[in-house]
Amino acid sequence: MSLAAGNILEGKVVNITNFGAFVEVEGGSTGLVHISEVADSFVKDIKEHLKEGDKVKVKVISIEDNGKISLSIKQGTPKPKKSTKPADFDWTSEKKKVSGNFEDKLSKFLKDSEERMIDVKKHQEFRGKNSKKNY
Template sequence: MTLMAGNILEGTVVNITNFGAFVEVEGKTGLVHISEVADSFVKDIRQHLKEQDKVKVKVISIDDNGKISLSIKQANIQRKSAKPAEIDWNAEKRKSSSHNFEDIMSKFLKDSEERLADVKKNQDFKARGSKKNFG
């Protein structure tokens, strides 16, 4: 495979610095910045990589001067997303059966009718009381 932006290739770590790792890919050396090593925060790159490690890298860019920017993190994302995640769309339906929904609706309706009856009683009481005072 050729060295082009977007390609995922295998390379060898040839040097490690505090800010990243230099990886040789197809005879050329590119930089994997420390922020492109892993999905999580990387404080010490040496905990993730060592010289002569074989790594999959994604070519992020190649500038006009020939500098190659690489990413281990994005190469792994590409591989993970190659197969869509399995989603069980019926899991939620199995958790809450329609019978359970019917019970909830029934209780809600009963409570609503009781509240409405209380409001009507209160309104009737107030209406009768005001007629007596002014009548």
Template sequence: MTLAAGNILEGTVVNITNFGAFVEIEGNKTGLVHISEVADSFVKDIREHLKEKDKVKVKVISIDDNGKISLSIKQANVQKKSANPIEIDWSLENKKNYSASGNFEDIMSKFLKDSEERMQDIKRNQDFKSKSGRRSY
């Protein structure tokens, strides 16, 4: 495989510095994973995430004219995440608030009743605040 931007490869961490990690890919080629490309969250100490001789998946971000290779662990892992989206069981939400076994009209009437009750509570609270704030002279 030829080395090109966008490729995802497996490499070995060969050196760790304060600003990133050097990863050996495709034989004797070495690229830099900048500290900002190690994880999705803020990385203060890279040694908490990587150590030498770790096998990591990296994405080739760029190769400059001098042959310097920029790599990213974070972007290589994004590919995996997007392939398996999180599934949400919406039925649990419905069971909490409204009876999922009822038909649409029953669910809607319950929603409207709850909404109206909340609006009345808000209006009462606002009226109380406005009356208690007034002074008669």
């Protein structure tokens, strides 16, 4: 495959700097993979992701008139496609959780509701005692 913008090539990391990595691609050409183009996540230390001699797939981003080649590792690796299908949900499991007759459900609801109301009243009383009033 020729060296042209948009092509994905195999390359070898030949040098690592604080701002990126130099990768040698086919034909002996060397391009720069900027640190922001190494991974999808934030890269603080490039040496945690790459080392000299690593073989990587890179995408040619651009080739400038002066011969500088910009490369990207994160664009050179295919990303898994996100499913457009909605997540499967087992509606029957929800129905199985609720059991008992109406009276049992109602008494459980009233009990839970009463407990919540007690908590709310305690919180309101506590806030009322500790608040400073400017009259």
